[in-house]
Amino acid sequence: MEFKTTLEIKPSEEKIHPHFKVVSIGSCFADHIGHRFEEMKTDILSNPFGIIYNPISQMRLINLCLDNQPLNPEHIVENQDIYNHLDAHSMFGKKKLEELQKGIQEASDSLKDYLEHSKVLILTFGTSWVFRYEKTKEIVANCHKLPSQNFSKELLSIEDITSEVISTLKKLKEVNPAIRVILTVSPVRHIKEGIPENMLSKSILRVAVDHIEKALPDISYFPAYELIMDDLRDYRFFGEDMIHPNLMARNYIWQKFRETYFSDALFTYCDKWQSIKNDLNHRVMNPGSIEHVQFLESLLKKLEKFSVIGNVNAEKEYVQKELEDARSQ
Structure with missing residues (x-):
């Protein structure tokens, strides 16, 4: 008798090899995947701008780096004597503006290089809920604990996500025709907005990813979200916060990822x-x-x-x- 529904994933025909350059962008799950590649000593760039949850902010970073354009200077903010950028993670926060700008530029240069030369791009979408900065009317990646009146909150539509991602990935393929994209929806639960709101958000992401996969070549979807929610499907696979998958769950997902994408040569490596x-x-x-x-x-x-x-x-x-x-x- 089976006491769980096991998700069988068809192995990808396009495998990852030991010499491949890989770039991973997105939520904290992207960090997890990136860390596993780093542990293997492979050539990976993992979240150069830190954790970025929403797909619009991820695409903006990719576009700006491909076009060799700086991040919006109007998104540099100062709070409690720390300078941050609304399009990047708080790990870039510095007491001196020049140091923040230097860190942002180094991240931009690294991402541009990896986007132009990598064989694989892993994108992990975390949430459809976004915040728009009132000053510029642009969606931002991080509010950096600024007063809430500086932002308006909204839910991205399927069309918002698909149009932006498709146009960005088309541009990327023009620059780097050899790159393949692995899309995932993060299994981390964003329940700060509420449980029904999280389910709505993840549903939008999942449908958008399906549209993107069907619209473009060299795109594959890895079901990390489904592995947690439908295969493991138990709170014992979450950490104490009941939000993040625990080590046992992360190991399980990583093993599935290996079985799906690793070449024989990479297993030997x-x-x-x-x-x-x-x-x-x-x-x-x-x-x-x-x-x-x-x-x-x-x-x-x-x-x-x-x-x-x-x-x-x-x-x-x-x-x-x-x-x-x-x-x-």
Whole structure:
């Protein structure tokens, strides 16, 4: 007897390979996916402007970076002696305006480079609820705790999302014809607006994504939202806040993502990196011994070989220092 409905996902014909550049933009679930790729030492840019929940703000960032245009200077705000930008996450907040502008420019340059050269773009839409800045009448990504009278709240329509995303992705394909897009709807529950409002928001996102997938080539939908809401479907898969999927749920979704998009070569790559990680975490019983020196020399050779694809510079420096210390004992 089955006590759950398991969501079977058809493996993608277009796989992700070890040498691919990948960029991930969107909600905190995009951060999670990006972190998993970073742990694998693959070449990924994850949320360069921080967590961005709504698709309109995500598309604005992509468009501005592709056009080599700056973010709207009128969206720079000061609150409690901290400068922030309404189109970026509060992680950019600085006491000096020049430092905020420098951070924004660096993020813009990075995103432009990855959009032009990546093989895969992962977009995660979090909510259809948005805030419009009264001063410019533009939708913004973050209110940065400014007084509410500075903003008006509204719900995006399916057409709002589909038209903006389709036009942006068409422009992206003109710049980078080789890029493929994976769309997801974040499984994180935005219940601050209310549970019915969250369900309405997610429904709009899901229908919009379906329209986008049908309208453009090289687009695929990964059902992260459905995996949480219909496959796992239990509060034991959420954290204490009952909003964010817990580690068990995130691991389950990641495993499904791997099964859907990873090539055989990427699975092999992951196995090799896991073996190296095990060596890096190896507990030394006899520091400075011949066996210890030989172990570190072997590990350094593995890292040198692996560095052809994976970014393991920090690990190489660490092992090199450990090796020098071991030889000096």
